[in-house]
Amino acid sequence: MSEVPREPLDVLVVHIPQESTRAVLTALFAAGAGEVGEYRECAFVIPGQGQFRPVGSANPTIGTVGELEHVREDRAEVTFPRSRRGLVVSALRRAHPYEEPSFHVLENAAD
Template sequence: MSTREPLDVLVAHIPATHTDEVLAALFAAGAGAVGDYRECAFVQRGEGRFRPVGSANPTIGEVGRPERVVEDRVEVALPRSRRAVVVAALRAAHPYEEPSFHVLANVADETP
C-alpha cells in the first residue's frame, strides 16, 4: 500500500500572454510535481469566449460585448493538501477577475 499523498489536477484557462507567469506562481505554490519531475504541465492553445455583464470589470473586452481571446488550457497535478494554496496562487496571478478553472480529485490514487 502506498503512503504517497493523492494528487489532484487543476485545469485552468489562461490568456496565452500570461501562461508562463501563472504557471510560475502555480509551481511556486507546490503544483506541477509528479514523482521525481518538477514543473510538469500540459498546455493546449484554444479560444476562450465570454461576455462580461452587470458590474463586471473585464481585463479584456467591454461589458455587454462578446469577446474571443487566445487562451491556454493548463493542467497541473498538485498534492491534495496544497489545493487551497494552489487555487489562491492561481487567483492572485491570473489576470482575469474571475478565472475559469476547476479542480479534479484523482480517485485513482485513493485506496479502497
C-alpha cells in the same frame, strides 16, 4: 518491501490568456503544483479559443461589458498534492489576470 503511501494528487485545469500562461504557471509551481515523483514544473498546455460576455458590474481585463469577446487562451493542467489545494487555488487567483478565472479542480481516485 512495502511502498511508502503517497498523498493523493489532484488536477487543476485552468484557462489562461496566452500572454499570461508562463507567469501563471510560475506562480502555480511556486505553490507546489506540477510535482510528480522526481519531476518538477510538470504541466500540459494546449492552445484554444475562449469566449465570454462581461455583464452587470464586471470589470473585465479584456473586452467590454455587454460585448461577446473571443480570446486566444491556453488550457493548462497541473497536478498537486491534495493538501496544497488552498495554496494552489490562492496562487492561481493572485497570478491570473482575469477578474474571474475559469478553472476547476479534479480529485484523482485513490489507488
